[in-house]
Structures are given as structure tokens and as C-alpha cells.
Amino acid sequence: MAMKQLSGAEESHSLSRPPSSVDILFDKSFRALTCTFTWATILLLAFIVYKIGRQAIPAVSTYGLGFLTSTTWDVNAHEFGILPEIWGTLYSSFLALFLGGFFGITIAIFLTQDFLPHKLEMILKNIIELLAAIPSVVYGLWGIYVLIPLIRPVADLLHDNLGWIPFFSTSLSGPGMFPAVLVLSIMILPTVAAISQDAFRAIPHKTKEAAFGMGTTRWEAILRVMLPTASGGIFGALVLGFGRALGETMALAMLVGNANEISLSLFAPANTLAALLALNFPEAGELEASVLMYAACVLLLITLLVNIAGAAIISRTGSGGKK
Amino acid sequence: MLMEAQSQQQATKTHQYDAADVVLDCQAKQIFYSDFLAVRDSHVPIVKNKITGFIGPSGCGKSTVLKSINRMNDLIRGFRFEGNVHFHGMDIYDKKVDPVSVRRNIGMVFQQPNPFSMSIYENVAFGLRLNRYKGDMDEKVEKALRGAALWDEVKNKLKNNGLSLSGGQQQRLCIARAIATEPQVLLMDEPCSALDPIATRQIEELMVQLKERFTVAIVTHNMQQAQRVADQTAFFAVDISRGGRTGYLVEMAPTAELFSNPQEELTKEYLHGEFS
Numbered sequence: 001m002a003m004k005q006l007s008g009a010e011e012s013h014s015l016s017r018p019p020s021s022v023d024i025l026f027d028k029s030f031r032a033l034t035c036t037f038t039w040a041t042i043l044l045l046a047f048i049v050y051k052i053g054r055q056a057i058p059a060v061s062t063y064g065l066g067f068l069t070s071t072t073w074d075v076n077a078h079e080f081g082i083l084p085e086i087w088g089t090l091y092s093s094f095l096a097l098f099l100g101g102f103f104g105i106t107i108a109i110f111l112t113q114d115f116l117p118h119k120l121e122m123i124l125k126n127i128i129e130l131l132a133a134i135p136s137v138v139y140g141l142w143g144i145y146v147l148i149p150l151i152r153p154v155a156d157l158l159h160d161n162l163g164w165i166p167f168f169s170t171s172l173s174g175p176g177m178f179p180a181v182l183v184l185s186i187m188i189l190p191t192v193a194a195i196s197q198d199a200f201r202a203i204p205h206k207t208k209e210a211a212f213g214m215g216t217t218r219w220e221a222i223l224r225v226m227l228p229t230a231s232g233g234i235f236g237a238l239v240l241g242f243g244r245a246l247g248e249t250m251a252l253a254m255l256v257g258n259a260n261e262i263s264l265s266l267f268a269p270a271n272t273l274a275a276l277l278a279l280n281f282p283e284a285g286e287l288e289a290s291v292l293m294y295a296a297c298v299l300l301l302i303t304l305l306v307n308i309a310g311a312a313i314i315s316r317t318g319s320g321g322k323k
Numbered sequence: 324m325l326m327e328a329q330s331q332q333q334a335t336k337t338h339q340y341d342a343a344d345v346v347l348d349c350q351a352k353q354i355f356y357s358d359f360l361a362v363r364d365s366h367v368p369i370v371k372n373k374i375t376g377f378i379g380p381s382g383c384g385k386s387t388v389l390k391s392i393n394r395m396n397d398l399i400r401g402f403r404f405e406g407n408v409h410f411h412g413m414d415i416y417d418k419k420v421d422p423v424s425v426r427r428n429i430g431m432v433f434q435q436p437n438p439f440s441m442s443i444y445e446n447v448a449f450g451l452r453l454n455r456y457k458g459d460m461d462e463k464v465e466k467a468l469r470g471a472a473l474w475d476e477v478k479n480k481l482k483n484n485g486l487s488l489s490g491g492q493q494q495r496l497c498i499a500r501a502i503a504t505e506p507q508v509l510l511m512d513e514p515c516s517a518l519d520p521i522a523t524r525q526i527e528e529l530m531v532q533l534k535e536r537f538t539v540a541i542v543t544h545n546m547q548q549a550q551r552v553a554d555q556t557a558f559f560a561v562d563i564s565r566g567g568r569t570g571y572l573v574e575m576a577p578t579a580e581l582f583s584n585p586q587e588e589l590t591k592e593y594l595h596g597e598f599s
Contacts, residue, residue, distance in 0.1 A: 206437040212398055214450050214500070215427030224453070229440045 052300065056293035067294060073260050080291045082298065087262045088270040089299070092181050092252065093245035095266075100185035100245075101238050104192025108234075111193075112200035113222055125197065132190040140254030143183045148174060148255075151182070155267050172267035175257040181266070183251050188241035195240060195314070199233025200226060232313060239310030247303045249274035273299040346371040346538050347429075347508055348409040349392055354384070357401035361387050365572035367557050369508065374534050376553030376578065377542040380593070383559035384570025385542045389510050392540065393429035394422035410508075427454060430501035432511045436493035438485030438500070443468075443477050446485040446496055450504040463503060470536070471499035472529050491522025498529065502537065509533065511541040515548065527552050546594070549578065556581045558590050 005018035019027075059067070063080060070081020107128060111121045155172035162168050172178065207229060211221040227234075257269020258279060277292055277299070284292055347369040354362040362384035369375050369392075377385040387396065394415065396402045407414040415425045427450075438446050447464045456463065464481075468474040473495040477488070485496050494514060501509060511530070515523040530552050533539055543549050549556050557575040561568055574587045585591045 204437075206433060206435045207439065209395070209398070209433060210437040210439065210497070210500075213393075213395060213426060213431040213433065214453060215423050215425075216453060217423050220453060224449070225439055 049300065052293050052296050055290055056297050057290070058287065059290040059294040062287075063291070063294070067291075068298065071260070071262065075285075075288055078287065080288075082273065082276070082295050084260050084262045085271050085273045085276045085295065086298070088177075088256065089246055089272040089274070089302070092177060092184055092256065092270070092272055093242055095177075095181040096184035096188055096245045097238060097242045098185075099181065100188040100241060101192050103185070104189050104237065104241065105196050105234060107189075107193045108196035108200055109222060109227075112197050113218070113226065125194075128193050129190050131186060136187070136248065136250035137254070139183050139187060140251040143179050143251060143255045144175070147182060148172075148179050151179060159267060166264040167266050170263065170265040170268045173257075173269065175255050176267050176269045177256065177263075178266040180252050180256040180270075180272075183255055184245050184248060187248060187251065188244050191244055192237045192241040195237035196230070196234045199230040199237065202233065203229050232316070236310050236314030239306055239313060243303050243306040243310060246306060247274055247299065249278050253278045273302075340368050340370055344370045344373075346410070347392065349388065350406045350408070351388055351391060351404065352406035353403075354387055354391060354396075354405070355401070355403040356399065360567055360569045362570045363562075365557075365559070365570075367572060367575060369538060369540050370555055371538050372534055373554040374530060374539045374541060374552050376549035376556045377540065377559065378544070378546055378549050378556060379559030379570070379573075380561060381544070382568055382570065383561045385557075385559045386512050387570065388559070389512055389540060389542050390431075392508070392510055393431055394425045395431060397422050427504065428506050429508045429510060430504070430506035432494070432497050432501050432509065432514045434513045435517050436490055436497055438488070438493050438496050440484060440486055442482050443485050443488070443496060444481040447499050447503050449500060454504055456504075467499040467503035468496075470502050470533070471495045472525065472532070473499055489522075491518050491525060494518060494522065494526060495529065498526075498533075502533070505536075507538060509537045509539050511539065513542050513544060516544070523548075546582075550582055553578045558585075558587075558593065560589050560593070 059080070063070075067081055068086065069083055070079070071083045072079045072081050073084075074080075110116075111125055116124070152172055155168075155178060158168045159171045203226060207225065208221065211225040216224065252272050253275040256272055256275055258271050258275060259269035260271060261268060263270065273295055277296055280288065281292055345368040349365075349367045349369065351362055351365045351367075353360060353364075365384070365388055367375070367377075367388060377389060379385050390396045391404050392408055392415075396404070404416055407416055409415075410425075410429070413420065415422075439449065441449075444464055447467050448460055451460060451463055465474060465478075468477060473492060476492060477483075477496075485493065488496060494517075498509075498514075515526050518526065527548065530539055530541065534554075541553065543553075554577065555575065556578040558573045558581065559570050560573045561570055563569075573589050574581065574585065576586070581590065582594060585594060
């Protein structure tokens with residue numbers, strides 16, 4: 001297998017030497033090693049999906065697709081359905097995306113459009129990314145002991161005065177959709193802000209120059225040129241943030257209220273798929289464990305689809321700027 | 324006394340133009356980037372419905388002067404312009420003048436084609452929408468694209484992204500975008516430097532057509548290009564005598580005159596390729 005090496009050294013005074021056999025061996029083994037690790041990761045993902053799917057089979061064959069549309073969860077009667085959890089997962093994630101997305105994009109604009117000196121931009125960018133370093137359980141505790149007491153007066157006021165609006169139709173009893181959504185939006189904010197910033201920074205300087213050259217004010221340049229140009233990357237950021245919100249568990253298990261209900265009210269307790277799994281597995285019997293695996297498959301499917309969509313959008317648009 | 328000597332020197336440098344023909348009069352005494360003196364003593368009158376070419380070696384400040392004319396340099400931190408630019412009886416560097424309104428009246432085409440990442444139609448309509456134009460948008464877009472000699476190539480794909488065009492087409496799209504709002508003056512900063520010879524020739528032919536409706540100022544590092552398109556040519560050089568690299572206007576005259584009979588020694592040397 002030895003490759004033919006071009007050797008200029010024998011006949012001339014060239015300093016070029018072919019790579020030694022040790023160099024070649026190192027090169028080849030390094031390549032093999034990286035290849036192994038890459039495939040191992042992919043195999044691991046496949047293995048996880050396979051195992052969860054296998055253990056869900058008894059539940060899938062017993063409950064079928066009716067599992068997705070039923071609203072009862074009765075362990076004693078062996079009746080299971082996860083529609084309220086699917087609803088709770090999507091509802092909380094969409095609301096969090098709305099809030100966190102709005103703030104994330106606003107922050108990205110503020111930190112990339114020359115409002116601040118470059119150094120300060122970098123410092124603030126890093127501080128915001130630190131939000132992602134706070135453990136989920138800490139967010140949960142903060143939500144219970146700080147956030148809920150803090151929002152209770154506002155929630156009461158809204159319910160008392162605007163109770164006819166479906167969103168405020170119940171009073172806040174403690175844990176519920178609203179505090180869960182607030183915490184969730186804080187948790188996805190660093191993701192949205194960071195990727196949106198990348199999308200803005202990827203816009204070539206000449207595009208900005210063109211905007212100002214046309215006689216735009218700073219706001220016109222941002223709203224009419226920079227935002228549309230970065231929109232692909234921003235959309236990808238939102239999808240990834242959404243994926244994160246869907247799978248978030250600990251903070252939601254602590255804050256969402258764990259009630260098997262479907263309600264539009266922001267102040268009503270609810271439940272999400274991830275919280276359902278976290279709270280029910282310790283006491284699960286054989287059948288319930290299989291049911292939980294089925295629910296896990298559903299959650300996995302939703303998050304995988306969202307993440308794949310997000311990654312595809314980001315790569316297709318090259319975070320804005322280019323073609 | 325000194326002032327008088329300088330102004331006399333200035334007079335010999337710059338060909339005398341009839342004041343009525345000068346639509347824009349750029350008198351750059353000193354242009355700074357922070358502490359760095361980039362340009363000094365350059366008086367460049369831009370004559371109506373003519374093409375004024377700016378030539379000179381790299382770093383001679385020709386682009387700096389051009390971009391000062393519509394206050395594009397205001398975007399650069401530390402930029403400072405001393406002097407004045409007279410346009411319609413006012414100084415565009417007057418404190419009361421909004422640079423945004425200057426840029427809406429003096430269009431600009433850049434070195435790199437820089438269409439926006441939106442449809443061809445929206446690229447051209449951009450300035451019209453910006454200026455809240457209420458008339459027939461389609462008509463104006465077509466007129467601008469025809470004016471930029473691009474209409475026939477894109478009339479069936481106006482919805483395509485502007486970035487999907489070739490480099491030369493992109494540059495003509497940028498010209499269409501700039502002329503759609505019918506600014507009086509069009510500034511072009513080496514508009515062909517990123518283009519191949521065929522696209523370059525198309526843009527040059529276009530410039531000659533454009534001067535019927537607009538006044539054009541163009542920076543070029545290509546002396547043949549200046550000879551082909553420019554009616555007036557301003558030659559800049561770099562002064563490294565005082566430890567800096569300061570550009571200044573050496574001489575300005577009708578193009579044929581400047582190339583056949585340069586008055587300054589530096590111009591002669593440059594035209595004969597003795598330095599770059």
C-alpha cells in the first residue's frame with residue numbers, strides 16, 4: 001500500500017522531503033480515530049431511539065394512535081392519553097418562543113448594529129450567554145420562590161378586571177402556565193440572541209454601506225435591509241430555541257402545575273410531555289413504564305423534527321447575507 | 324499672504340470652470356481619519372452633465388474625496404472633513420444639513436456590487452419606497468432598469484433575488500437602484516474593479532448614456548477607463564514628505580488636455596508609468 005513518493009532531494013538540492021512512514025501512520029490512525037468517534041455518536045443516537053421505541057411497543061399496540069388524542073391519565077384504570085401534555089408542551093413553547101424570540105432578536109439588533117462600542121458589545125454578549133449556564137433546577141427554584149410571588153398581584157389584577165378574555169379566565173393558584181412560560185422564555189433567550197447575532201454579523205459590510213448609500217436612516221437600514229437579510233438565520237434561531245423549549249424538563253416540572261387539563265388560560269396549571277415523564281417514572285409499573293416510553297417517543301419525534309428543520313434552515317440560508 | 328499664495332497655487336492646479344456649469348463644488352481643505360491626515364488641499368468642481376474622473380495611485384485619497392461628497396465617510400469613526408462642498412447654494416457639511424438627505428440626493432455606486440438580498444424589483448424600488456414615492460412603481464422600476472441597460476436581461480425574472488445575477492448584472496442593478504430616485508449626482512467608486520472586461524465595457528457605455536440625465540463622478544485606477552469615459556479628469560497623488568501619507572489634488576483639467584498636455588511634472592511622470 002506504500003504510496004509512490006515524489007522525491008526531489010536525490011537529484012537536486014531541494015529541501016523538500018516526502019512524509020516519513022511515521023507521519024503517514026499518524027495521519028491514517030488520526031483519520032480512523034475521528035471517523036470512529038463520529039460514527040459512534042451516530043450509533044448512540046440510533047441506539048437510544050431503538051431502545052425507547054422497543055420498550056414503547058407494548059403501549060403502542062395497546063393504545064395505538066388513540067393515545068395521542070385521549071385526555072385521561074388514570075393509572076388504576078389503565079387508561080392513558082397525552083393530548084393535554086402535547087397541548088401543554090406546544091402551548092408553553094410557542095408562548096415562550098414569542099416572548100424569548102422578541103427579546104432575543106431585539107438584543108441581537110442592539111448588540112450588532114453599532115449602538116455600542118465593540119468591546120462593550122462583546123461583554124454584554126457574554127453576559128447574556130451566561131443565562132444558558134444557569135442550571136434548569138435553579139430556574140425552577142427561582143420561579144417558585146421569586147417569580148410566582150412577584151407576578152401574583154399582576155395575575156390577580158388581570159383576572160379580576162379582564163377575566164372575560166380566555167387567557168385570563170382563571171386565577172393564578174401558584175404553579176401554572178404563565179410562570180412556566182416566563183422562565184422558559186428566559187431559558188431560550190440566550191440561544192435565540194446568540195444565533196440571531198451571528199446572522200446579523202454575517203451580513204457583509206457592503207450591504208450596510210449600500211443601505212446608507214441609498215439614504216436610509218439607521219432605523220430604516222435595520223428594518224428594511226438588515227432584518228430581511230438576516231431573516232433566514234433569525235428563523236433558524238427561533239426554531240432551535242423552540243426545540244430547546246419543547247424538551248426543557250426540570251424547570252417546567254417544578255413550575256407548570258402538573259394538571260391534566262387543556263386550557264387557554266395563562267394562569268391555569270397544565271402539564272408538558274417532559275414534565276410528565278420526569279414526574280411519573282419513579283412509581284411506574286411495567287405497563288406505565290411502556291406508556292411513558294411511548295410518550296417519550298412522541299416528544300423525541302417532535303424535538304427531532306424541529307431541530308432538523310432548524311438546522312436545515314440555517315444551513316440553507318447561510319445565516320443570511322450570502323445566497 | 325500665505326493664504327493668497329496658496330489660493331493662487333490652487334488656481335493654477337484646477338482648470339477654470341464656468342460657475343454656472345458647476346453643479347457641485349467640493350473644496351476639501353483637510354480630511355482626517357482620527358489623527359491621520361488623509362487628504363489636503365483638493366478643490367474638485369463637478370460639472371453638470373459631464374463625467375468627472377478621479378485618477379491617481381493607491382492611497383492618494385481619491386475614494387476618500389468621492390465618499391466625502393455624499394457624506395458616506397460619516398459612517399467611519401474618527402472621520403473629519405474640513406472645508407465645504409457646495410451643492411445648490413448650500414454647504415452639505417453645514418451642521419444643519421442631515422447627511423441622510425444628502426445621500427438621497429447624491430447617489431452612490433460602490434466598488435463591490437452590493438444588491439440587497441431581495442428581489443430584483445424590490446432592489447430597484449427600494450429608494451422609491453424609502454422616499455415614499457406614490458406614483459406608478461412598475462413604470463419607475465422599468466425606467467430605471469432600462470436606464471441601467473439591464474431591462475431586457477431581467478424583465479422576465481423580476482421576482483428573482485438580486486444576488487442570483489452575475490457580477491456585471493449585479494453592478495448594473497446597483498446603478499438602476501441608485502438612479503431610480505433620479506438623484507442629480509451619481510458617484511461611482513471604482514465601479515468596474517470587480518468586473519470582467521466585457522461587463523466593464525457595458526458599464527462604461529452605460530456611463531456615457533447616463534451623463535445625459537445625471538452628473539457623474541467616478542473614481543478609477545484605470546487610466547484608459549478615464550480616457551474613455553471622463554470629460555474632466557482630476558489627478559491625485561500621495562505626499563509622503565512629512566512622514567504621513569497624505570493625498571492631494573495635483574491637477575485637474577478636461578481629460579484630453581490632461582492626458583496630452585499635463586501641466587505638472589508629477590502628472591507627466593504618472594501618465595508615463597514612472598510610478599504607481
